[in-house]
Amino acid sequence: MNEYYIIKESALRDFTENVFRSMGCSDKHSTLAADVLLKADLRGIDSHGVARLTGYVRLWEKGRVNAKPDIKIVHETPSTATIDGDAGLGLVVAPFAMKIAIEKAKNAGSGWIAIKNSNHFGIAGYHALMAVEQDMIGFAVTNASPLVAPTFSTERMLGTNPICYAFPAGKYPPFITDMATSTAANGKLEIAQRKGTDVPTGWIQDKNGNTTTNPHGLKEGGSLLPLGSDREHGSHKGFGLSATVDILSAVLSGASYGPWAPPFVAFINPLPDQPGQGLGHFLGAMRVDGFRPVDEFKSHMDNWIDRFKQATPINPDQRVVIPGEPEYEAEIERRKNGIPLIDVVVNDLNEVAEKFGIEKLN
Template identity: 50%
Template sequence: MKDESSNGIFSFASLRRFTTSVFEHFNVPRKDAILAADVLAYSDEHGIDSHGIARLETYYDLLKIGRINPNPVISIVREKASVATVDGDNGLGLVVGPKCMQMAMKKAEEFGSGWLSVRNTNHYGAAGYYPVMALKHDLIGLSMTNTTAGVAPFLGAEKMLGTNPIAIAFPGFNEPPVLIDFASSTVSYGKVEIANRKGEEVPLGWCIDKNGNPTSDPSEMINGGALLPLGSDANGSGHKGYCLASMVDILTSVLSGANWGPFAIPFAIHVAPLEKQVGKGIGHFFGAYDIDGFRDRTEFKKEIDEWIVTMRNTKPQPGAEKVLIPGDPERIAYQKRIIEGIPVDKEVLKSLRIIAEETGIELAQNS
């Protein structure tokens, strides 16, 4: 008898196989299914529990009712040298995203930089996955996406913007890359979900309730409340998070012709698509830069190494062990999880077992 009340530990290979098979179950081509599973696995393997296997249930439900196209024809609808707008044909964001990042990288190799604004797509996983793709080609990579409205604008009391994350990565020479990946809200929605599943409170400053008042109860945010922009309020310079979210919204969606702001397509089975749409799907934005167009690539990477060493040697604050560089927490999590396995919350595990039962796909916990 399986214990339904406890968390699970899975090998990374087991979760990848299961996820790939689930996507294939809906006639997603095998290469695309492997790619989509890789994007989700990146999150779980690097400690980003809010964007990995925990999201599989929603993809599964949306594919089941035909809200996502399993075999999209991705097309360039407008193009001029290093820039283009791409239509994702309502495909999995986990497939559309990597293919568009590849296009941006190809343009960077040809023109020195590549910029793609993408419409008619959906949730694309962790923003950091895409700059890492560019690192493998010694390029600087950037990605952004708008998301379902869940964040109040600065001084606002209702959801009008998504968490709208930004990610960029710079390659090092001997040191690891600098990988910056953060939501333009105080936290991602997934962290509030995780706290709600665990029955825990969240810090004041993360969110407000349906009346616009600060709350530490995650359920009050989920049921009619909103997240706050990075910085939260006037004392924390919350206008800066609002400006970042606005920039992402405009580059990903106004520029591409996707739904922006409160019109972004909900990534949830229980939320019907909005009656009013101002574009197609949600939007992404990808960029890639050829370092050689700025300075010698090797010199740049060696100086990144020096930058990293300098930052790591910063005197830490009292009570802090040491100063990390952006990307260190994910690398630390990866080194641990690849050996010890991927922890899966009991509520997420329950959803995976339902998927396994409905599809007949084996969910092997110890392989």
């Protein structure tokens, strides 16, 4: 049985910043990287929060993360740009890119940025919400470690490749769709592994293509399944979405794509003959007032949300949930009461603290 610790946001933030500083990151980058991870934990997306911190440390130890990157634009038009992340933390590279997308949108109506030579960028929602803060529509996608088999295959060819759209509203919090294009994100498997529980049918297939509920199935040669699970339930749609993310993030930017995407696991080296550099992202910002006045849009977003919240439920005790609503509610609660961390994660983090000689989490 796992034990949970409740850690104050401020304590967890200080701890995370200290780890990044110990890796050699600047104060500015340490603060930003910690903010991206804490945003995931605050919003209840525990699979992409500080539980991932040890993974970044291991990649840095292997020389696959550059703690002091020279992030720069290598190609540019008035509304687009391609950025070389110099193997930096995706937690730092992606916000840098989104700021450029926003500035381009202010001048051209929209801004679109392709990024190569980066690493795992945390939750896509963090970056998309940066645009929402400017009364813009935010878009964020990234390719990832190849863990997902395309429909009719057993070979890992694609990442969980999330897609995120974020829209500003008026009286309501932003509408935000942030989802993996696989049936489940790999982080969900990691949570099940730590808890010692099975995963639902349809998440994983074994090395022979048979469905399995074993959360360790990937370690035994299996693969994650595309959104839809199998062809009869629409996995070709998930495959198509994931492929689209891979092409926008990596083929367009010059990052490595498909099975060549660098793994997040430090002890697995990237495949030889890389066609590109590092992981890739694709970010966008669109001015709402490029289409209609912002106040009008927000009013109609509120009306949209109102009507969908009133949709007749199957079960009177189960309300219709608007995308982004559970995360917004979680953030309010966790900022007030603290962030729950499973004991396995706390132990891993404290091992890192001991390695760097920084104060442990209590």
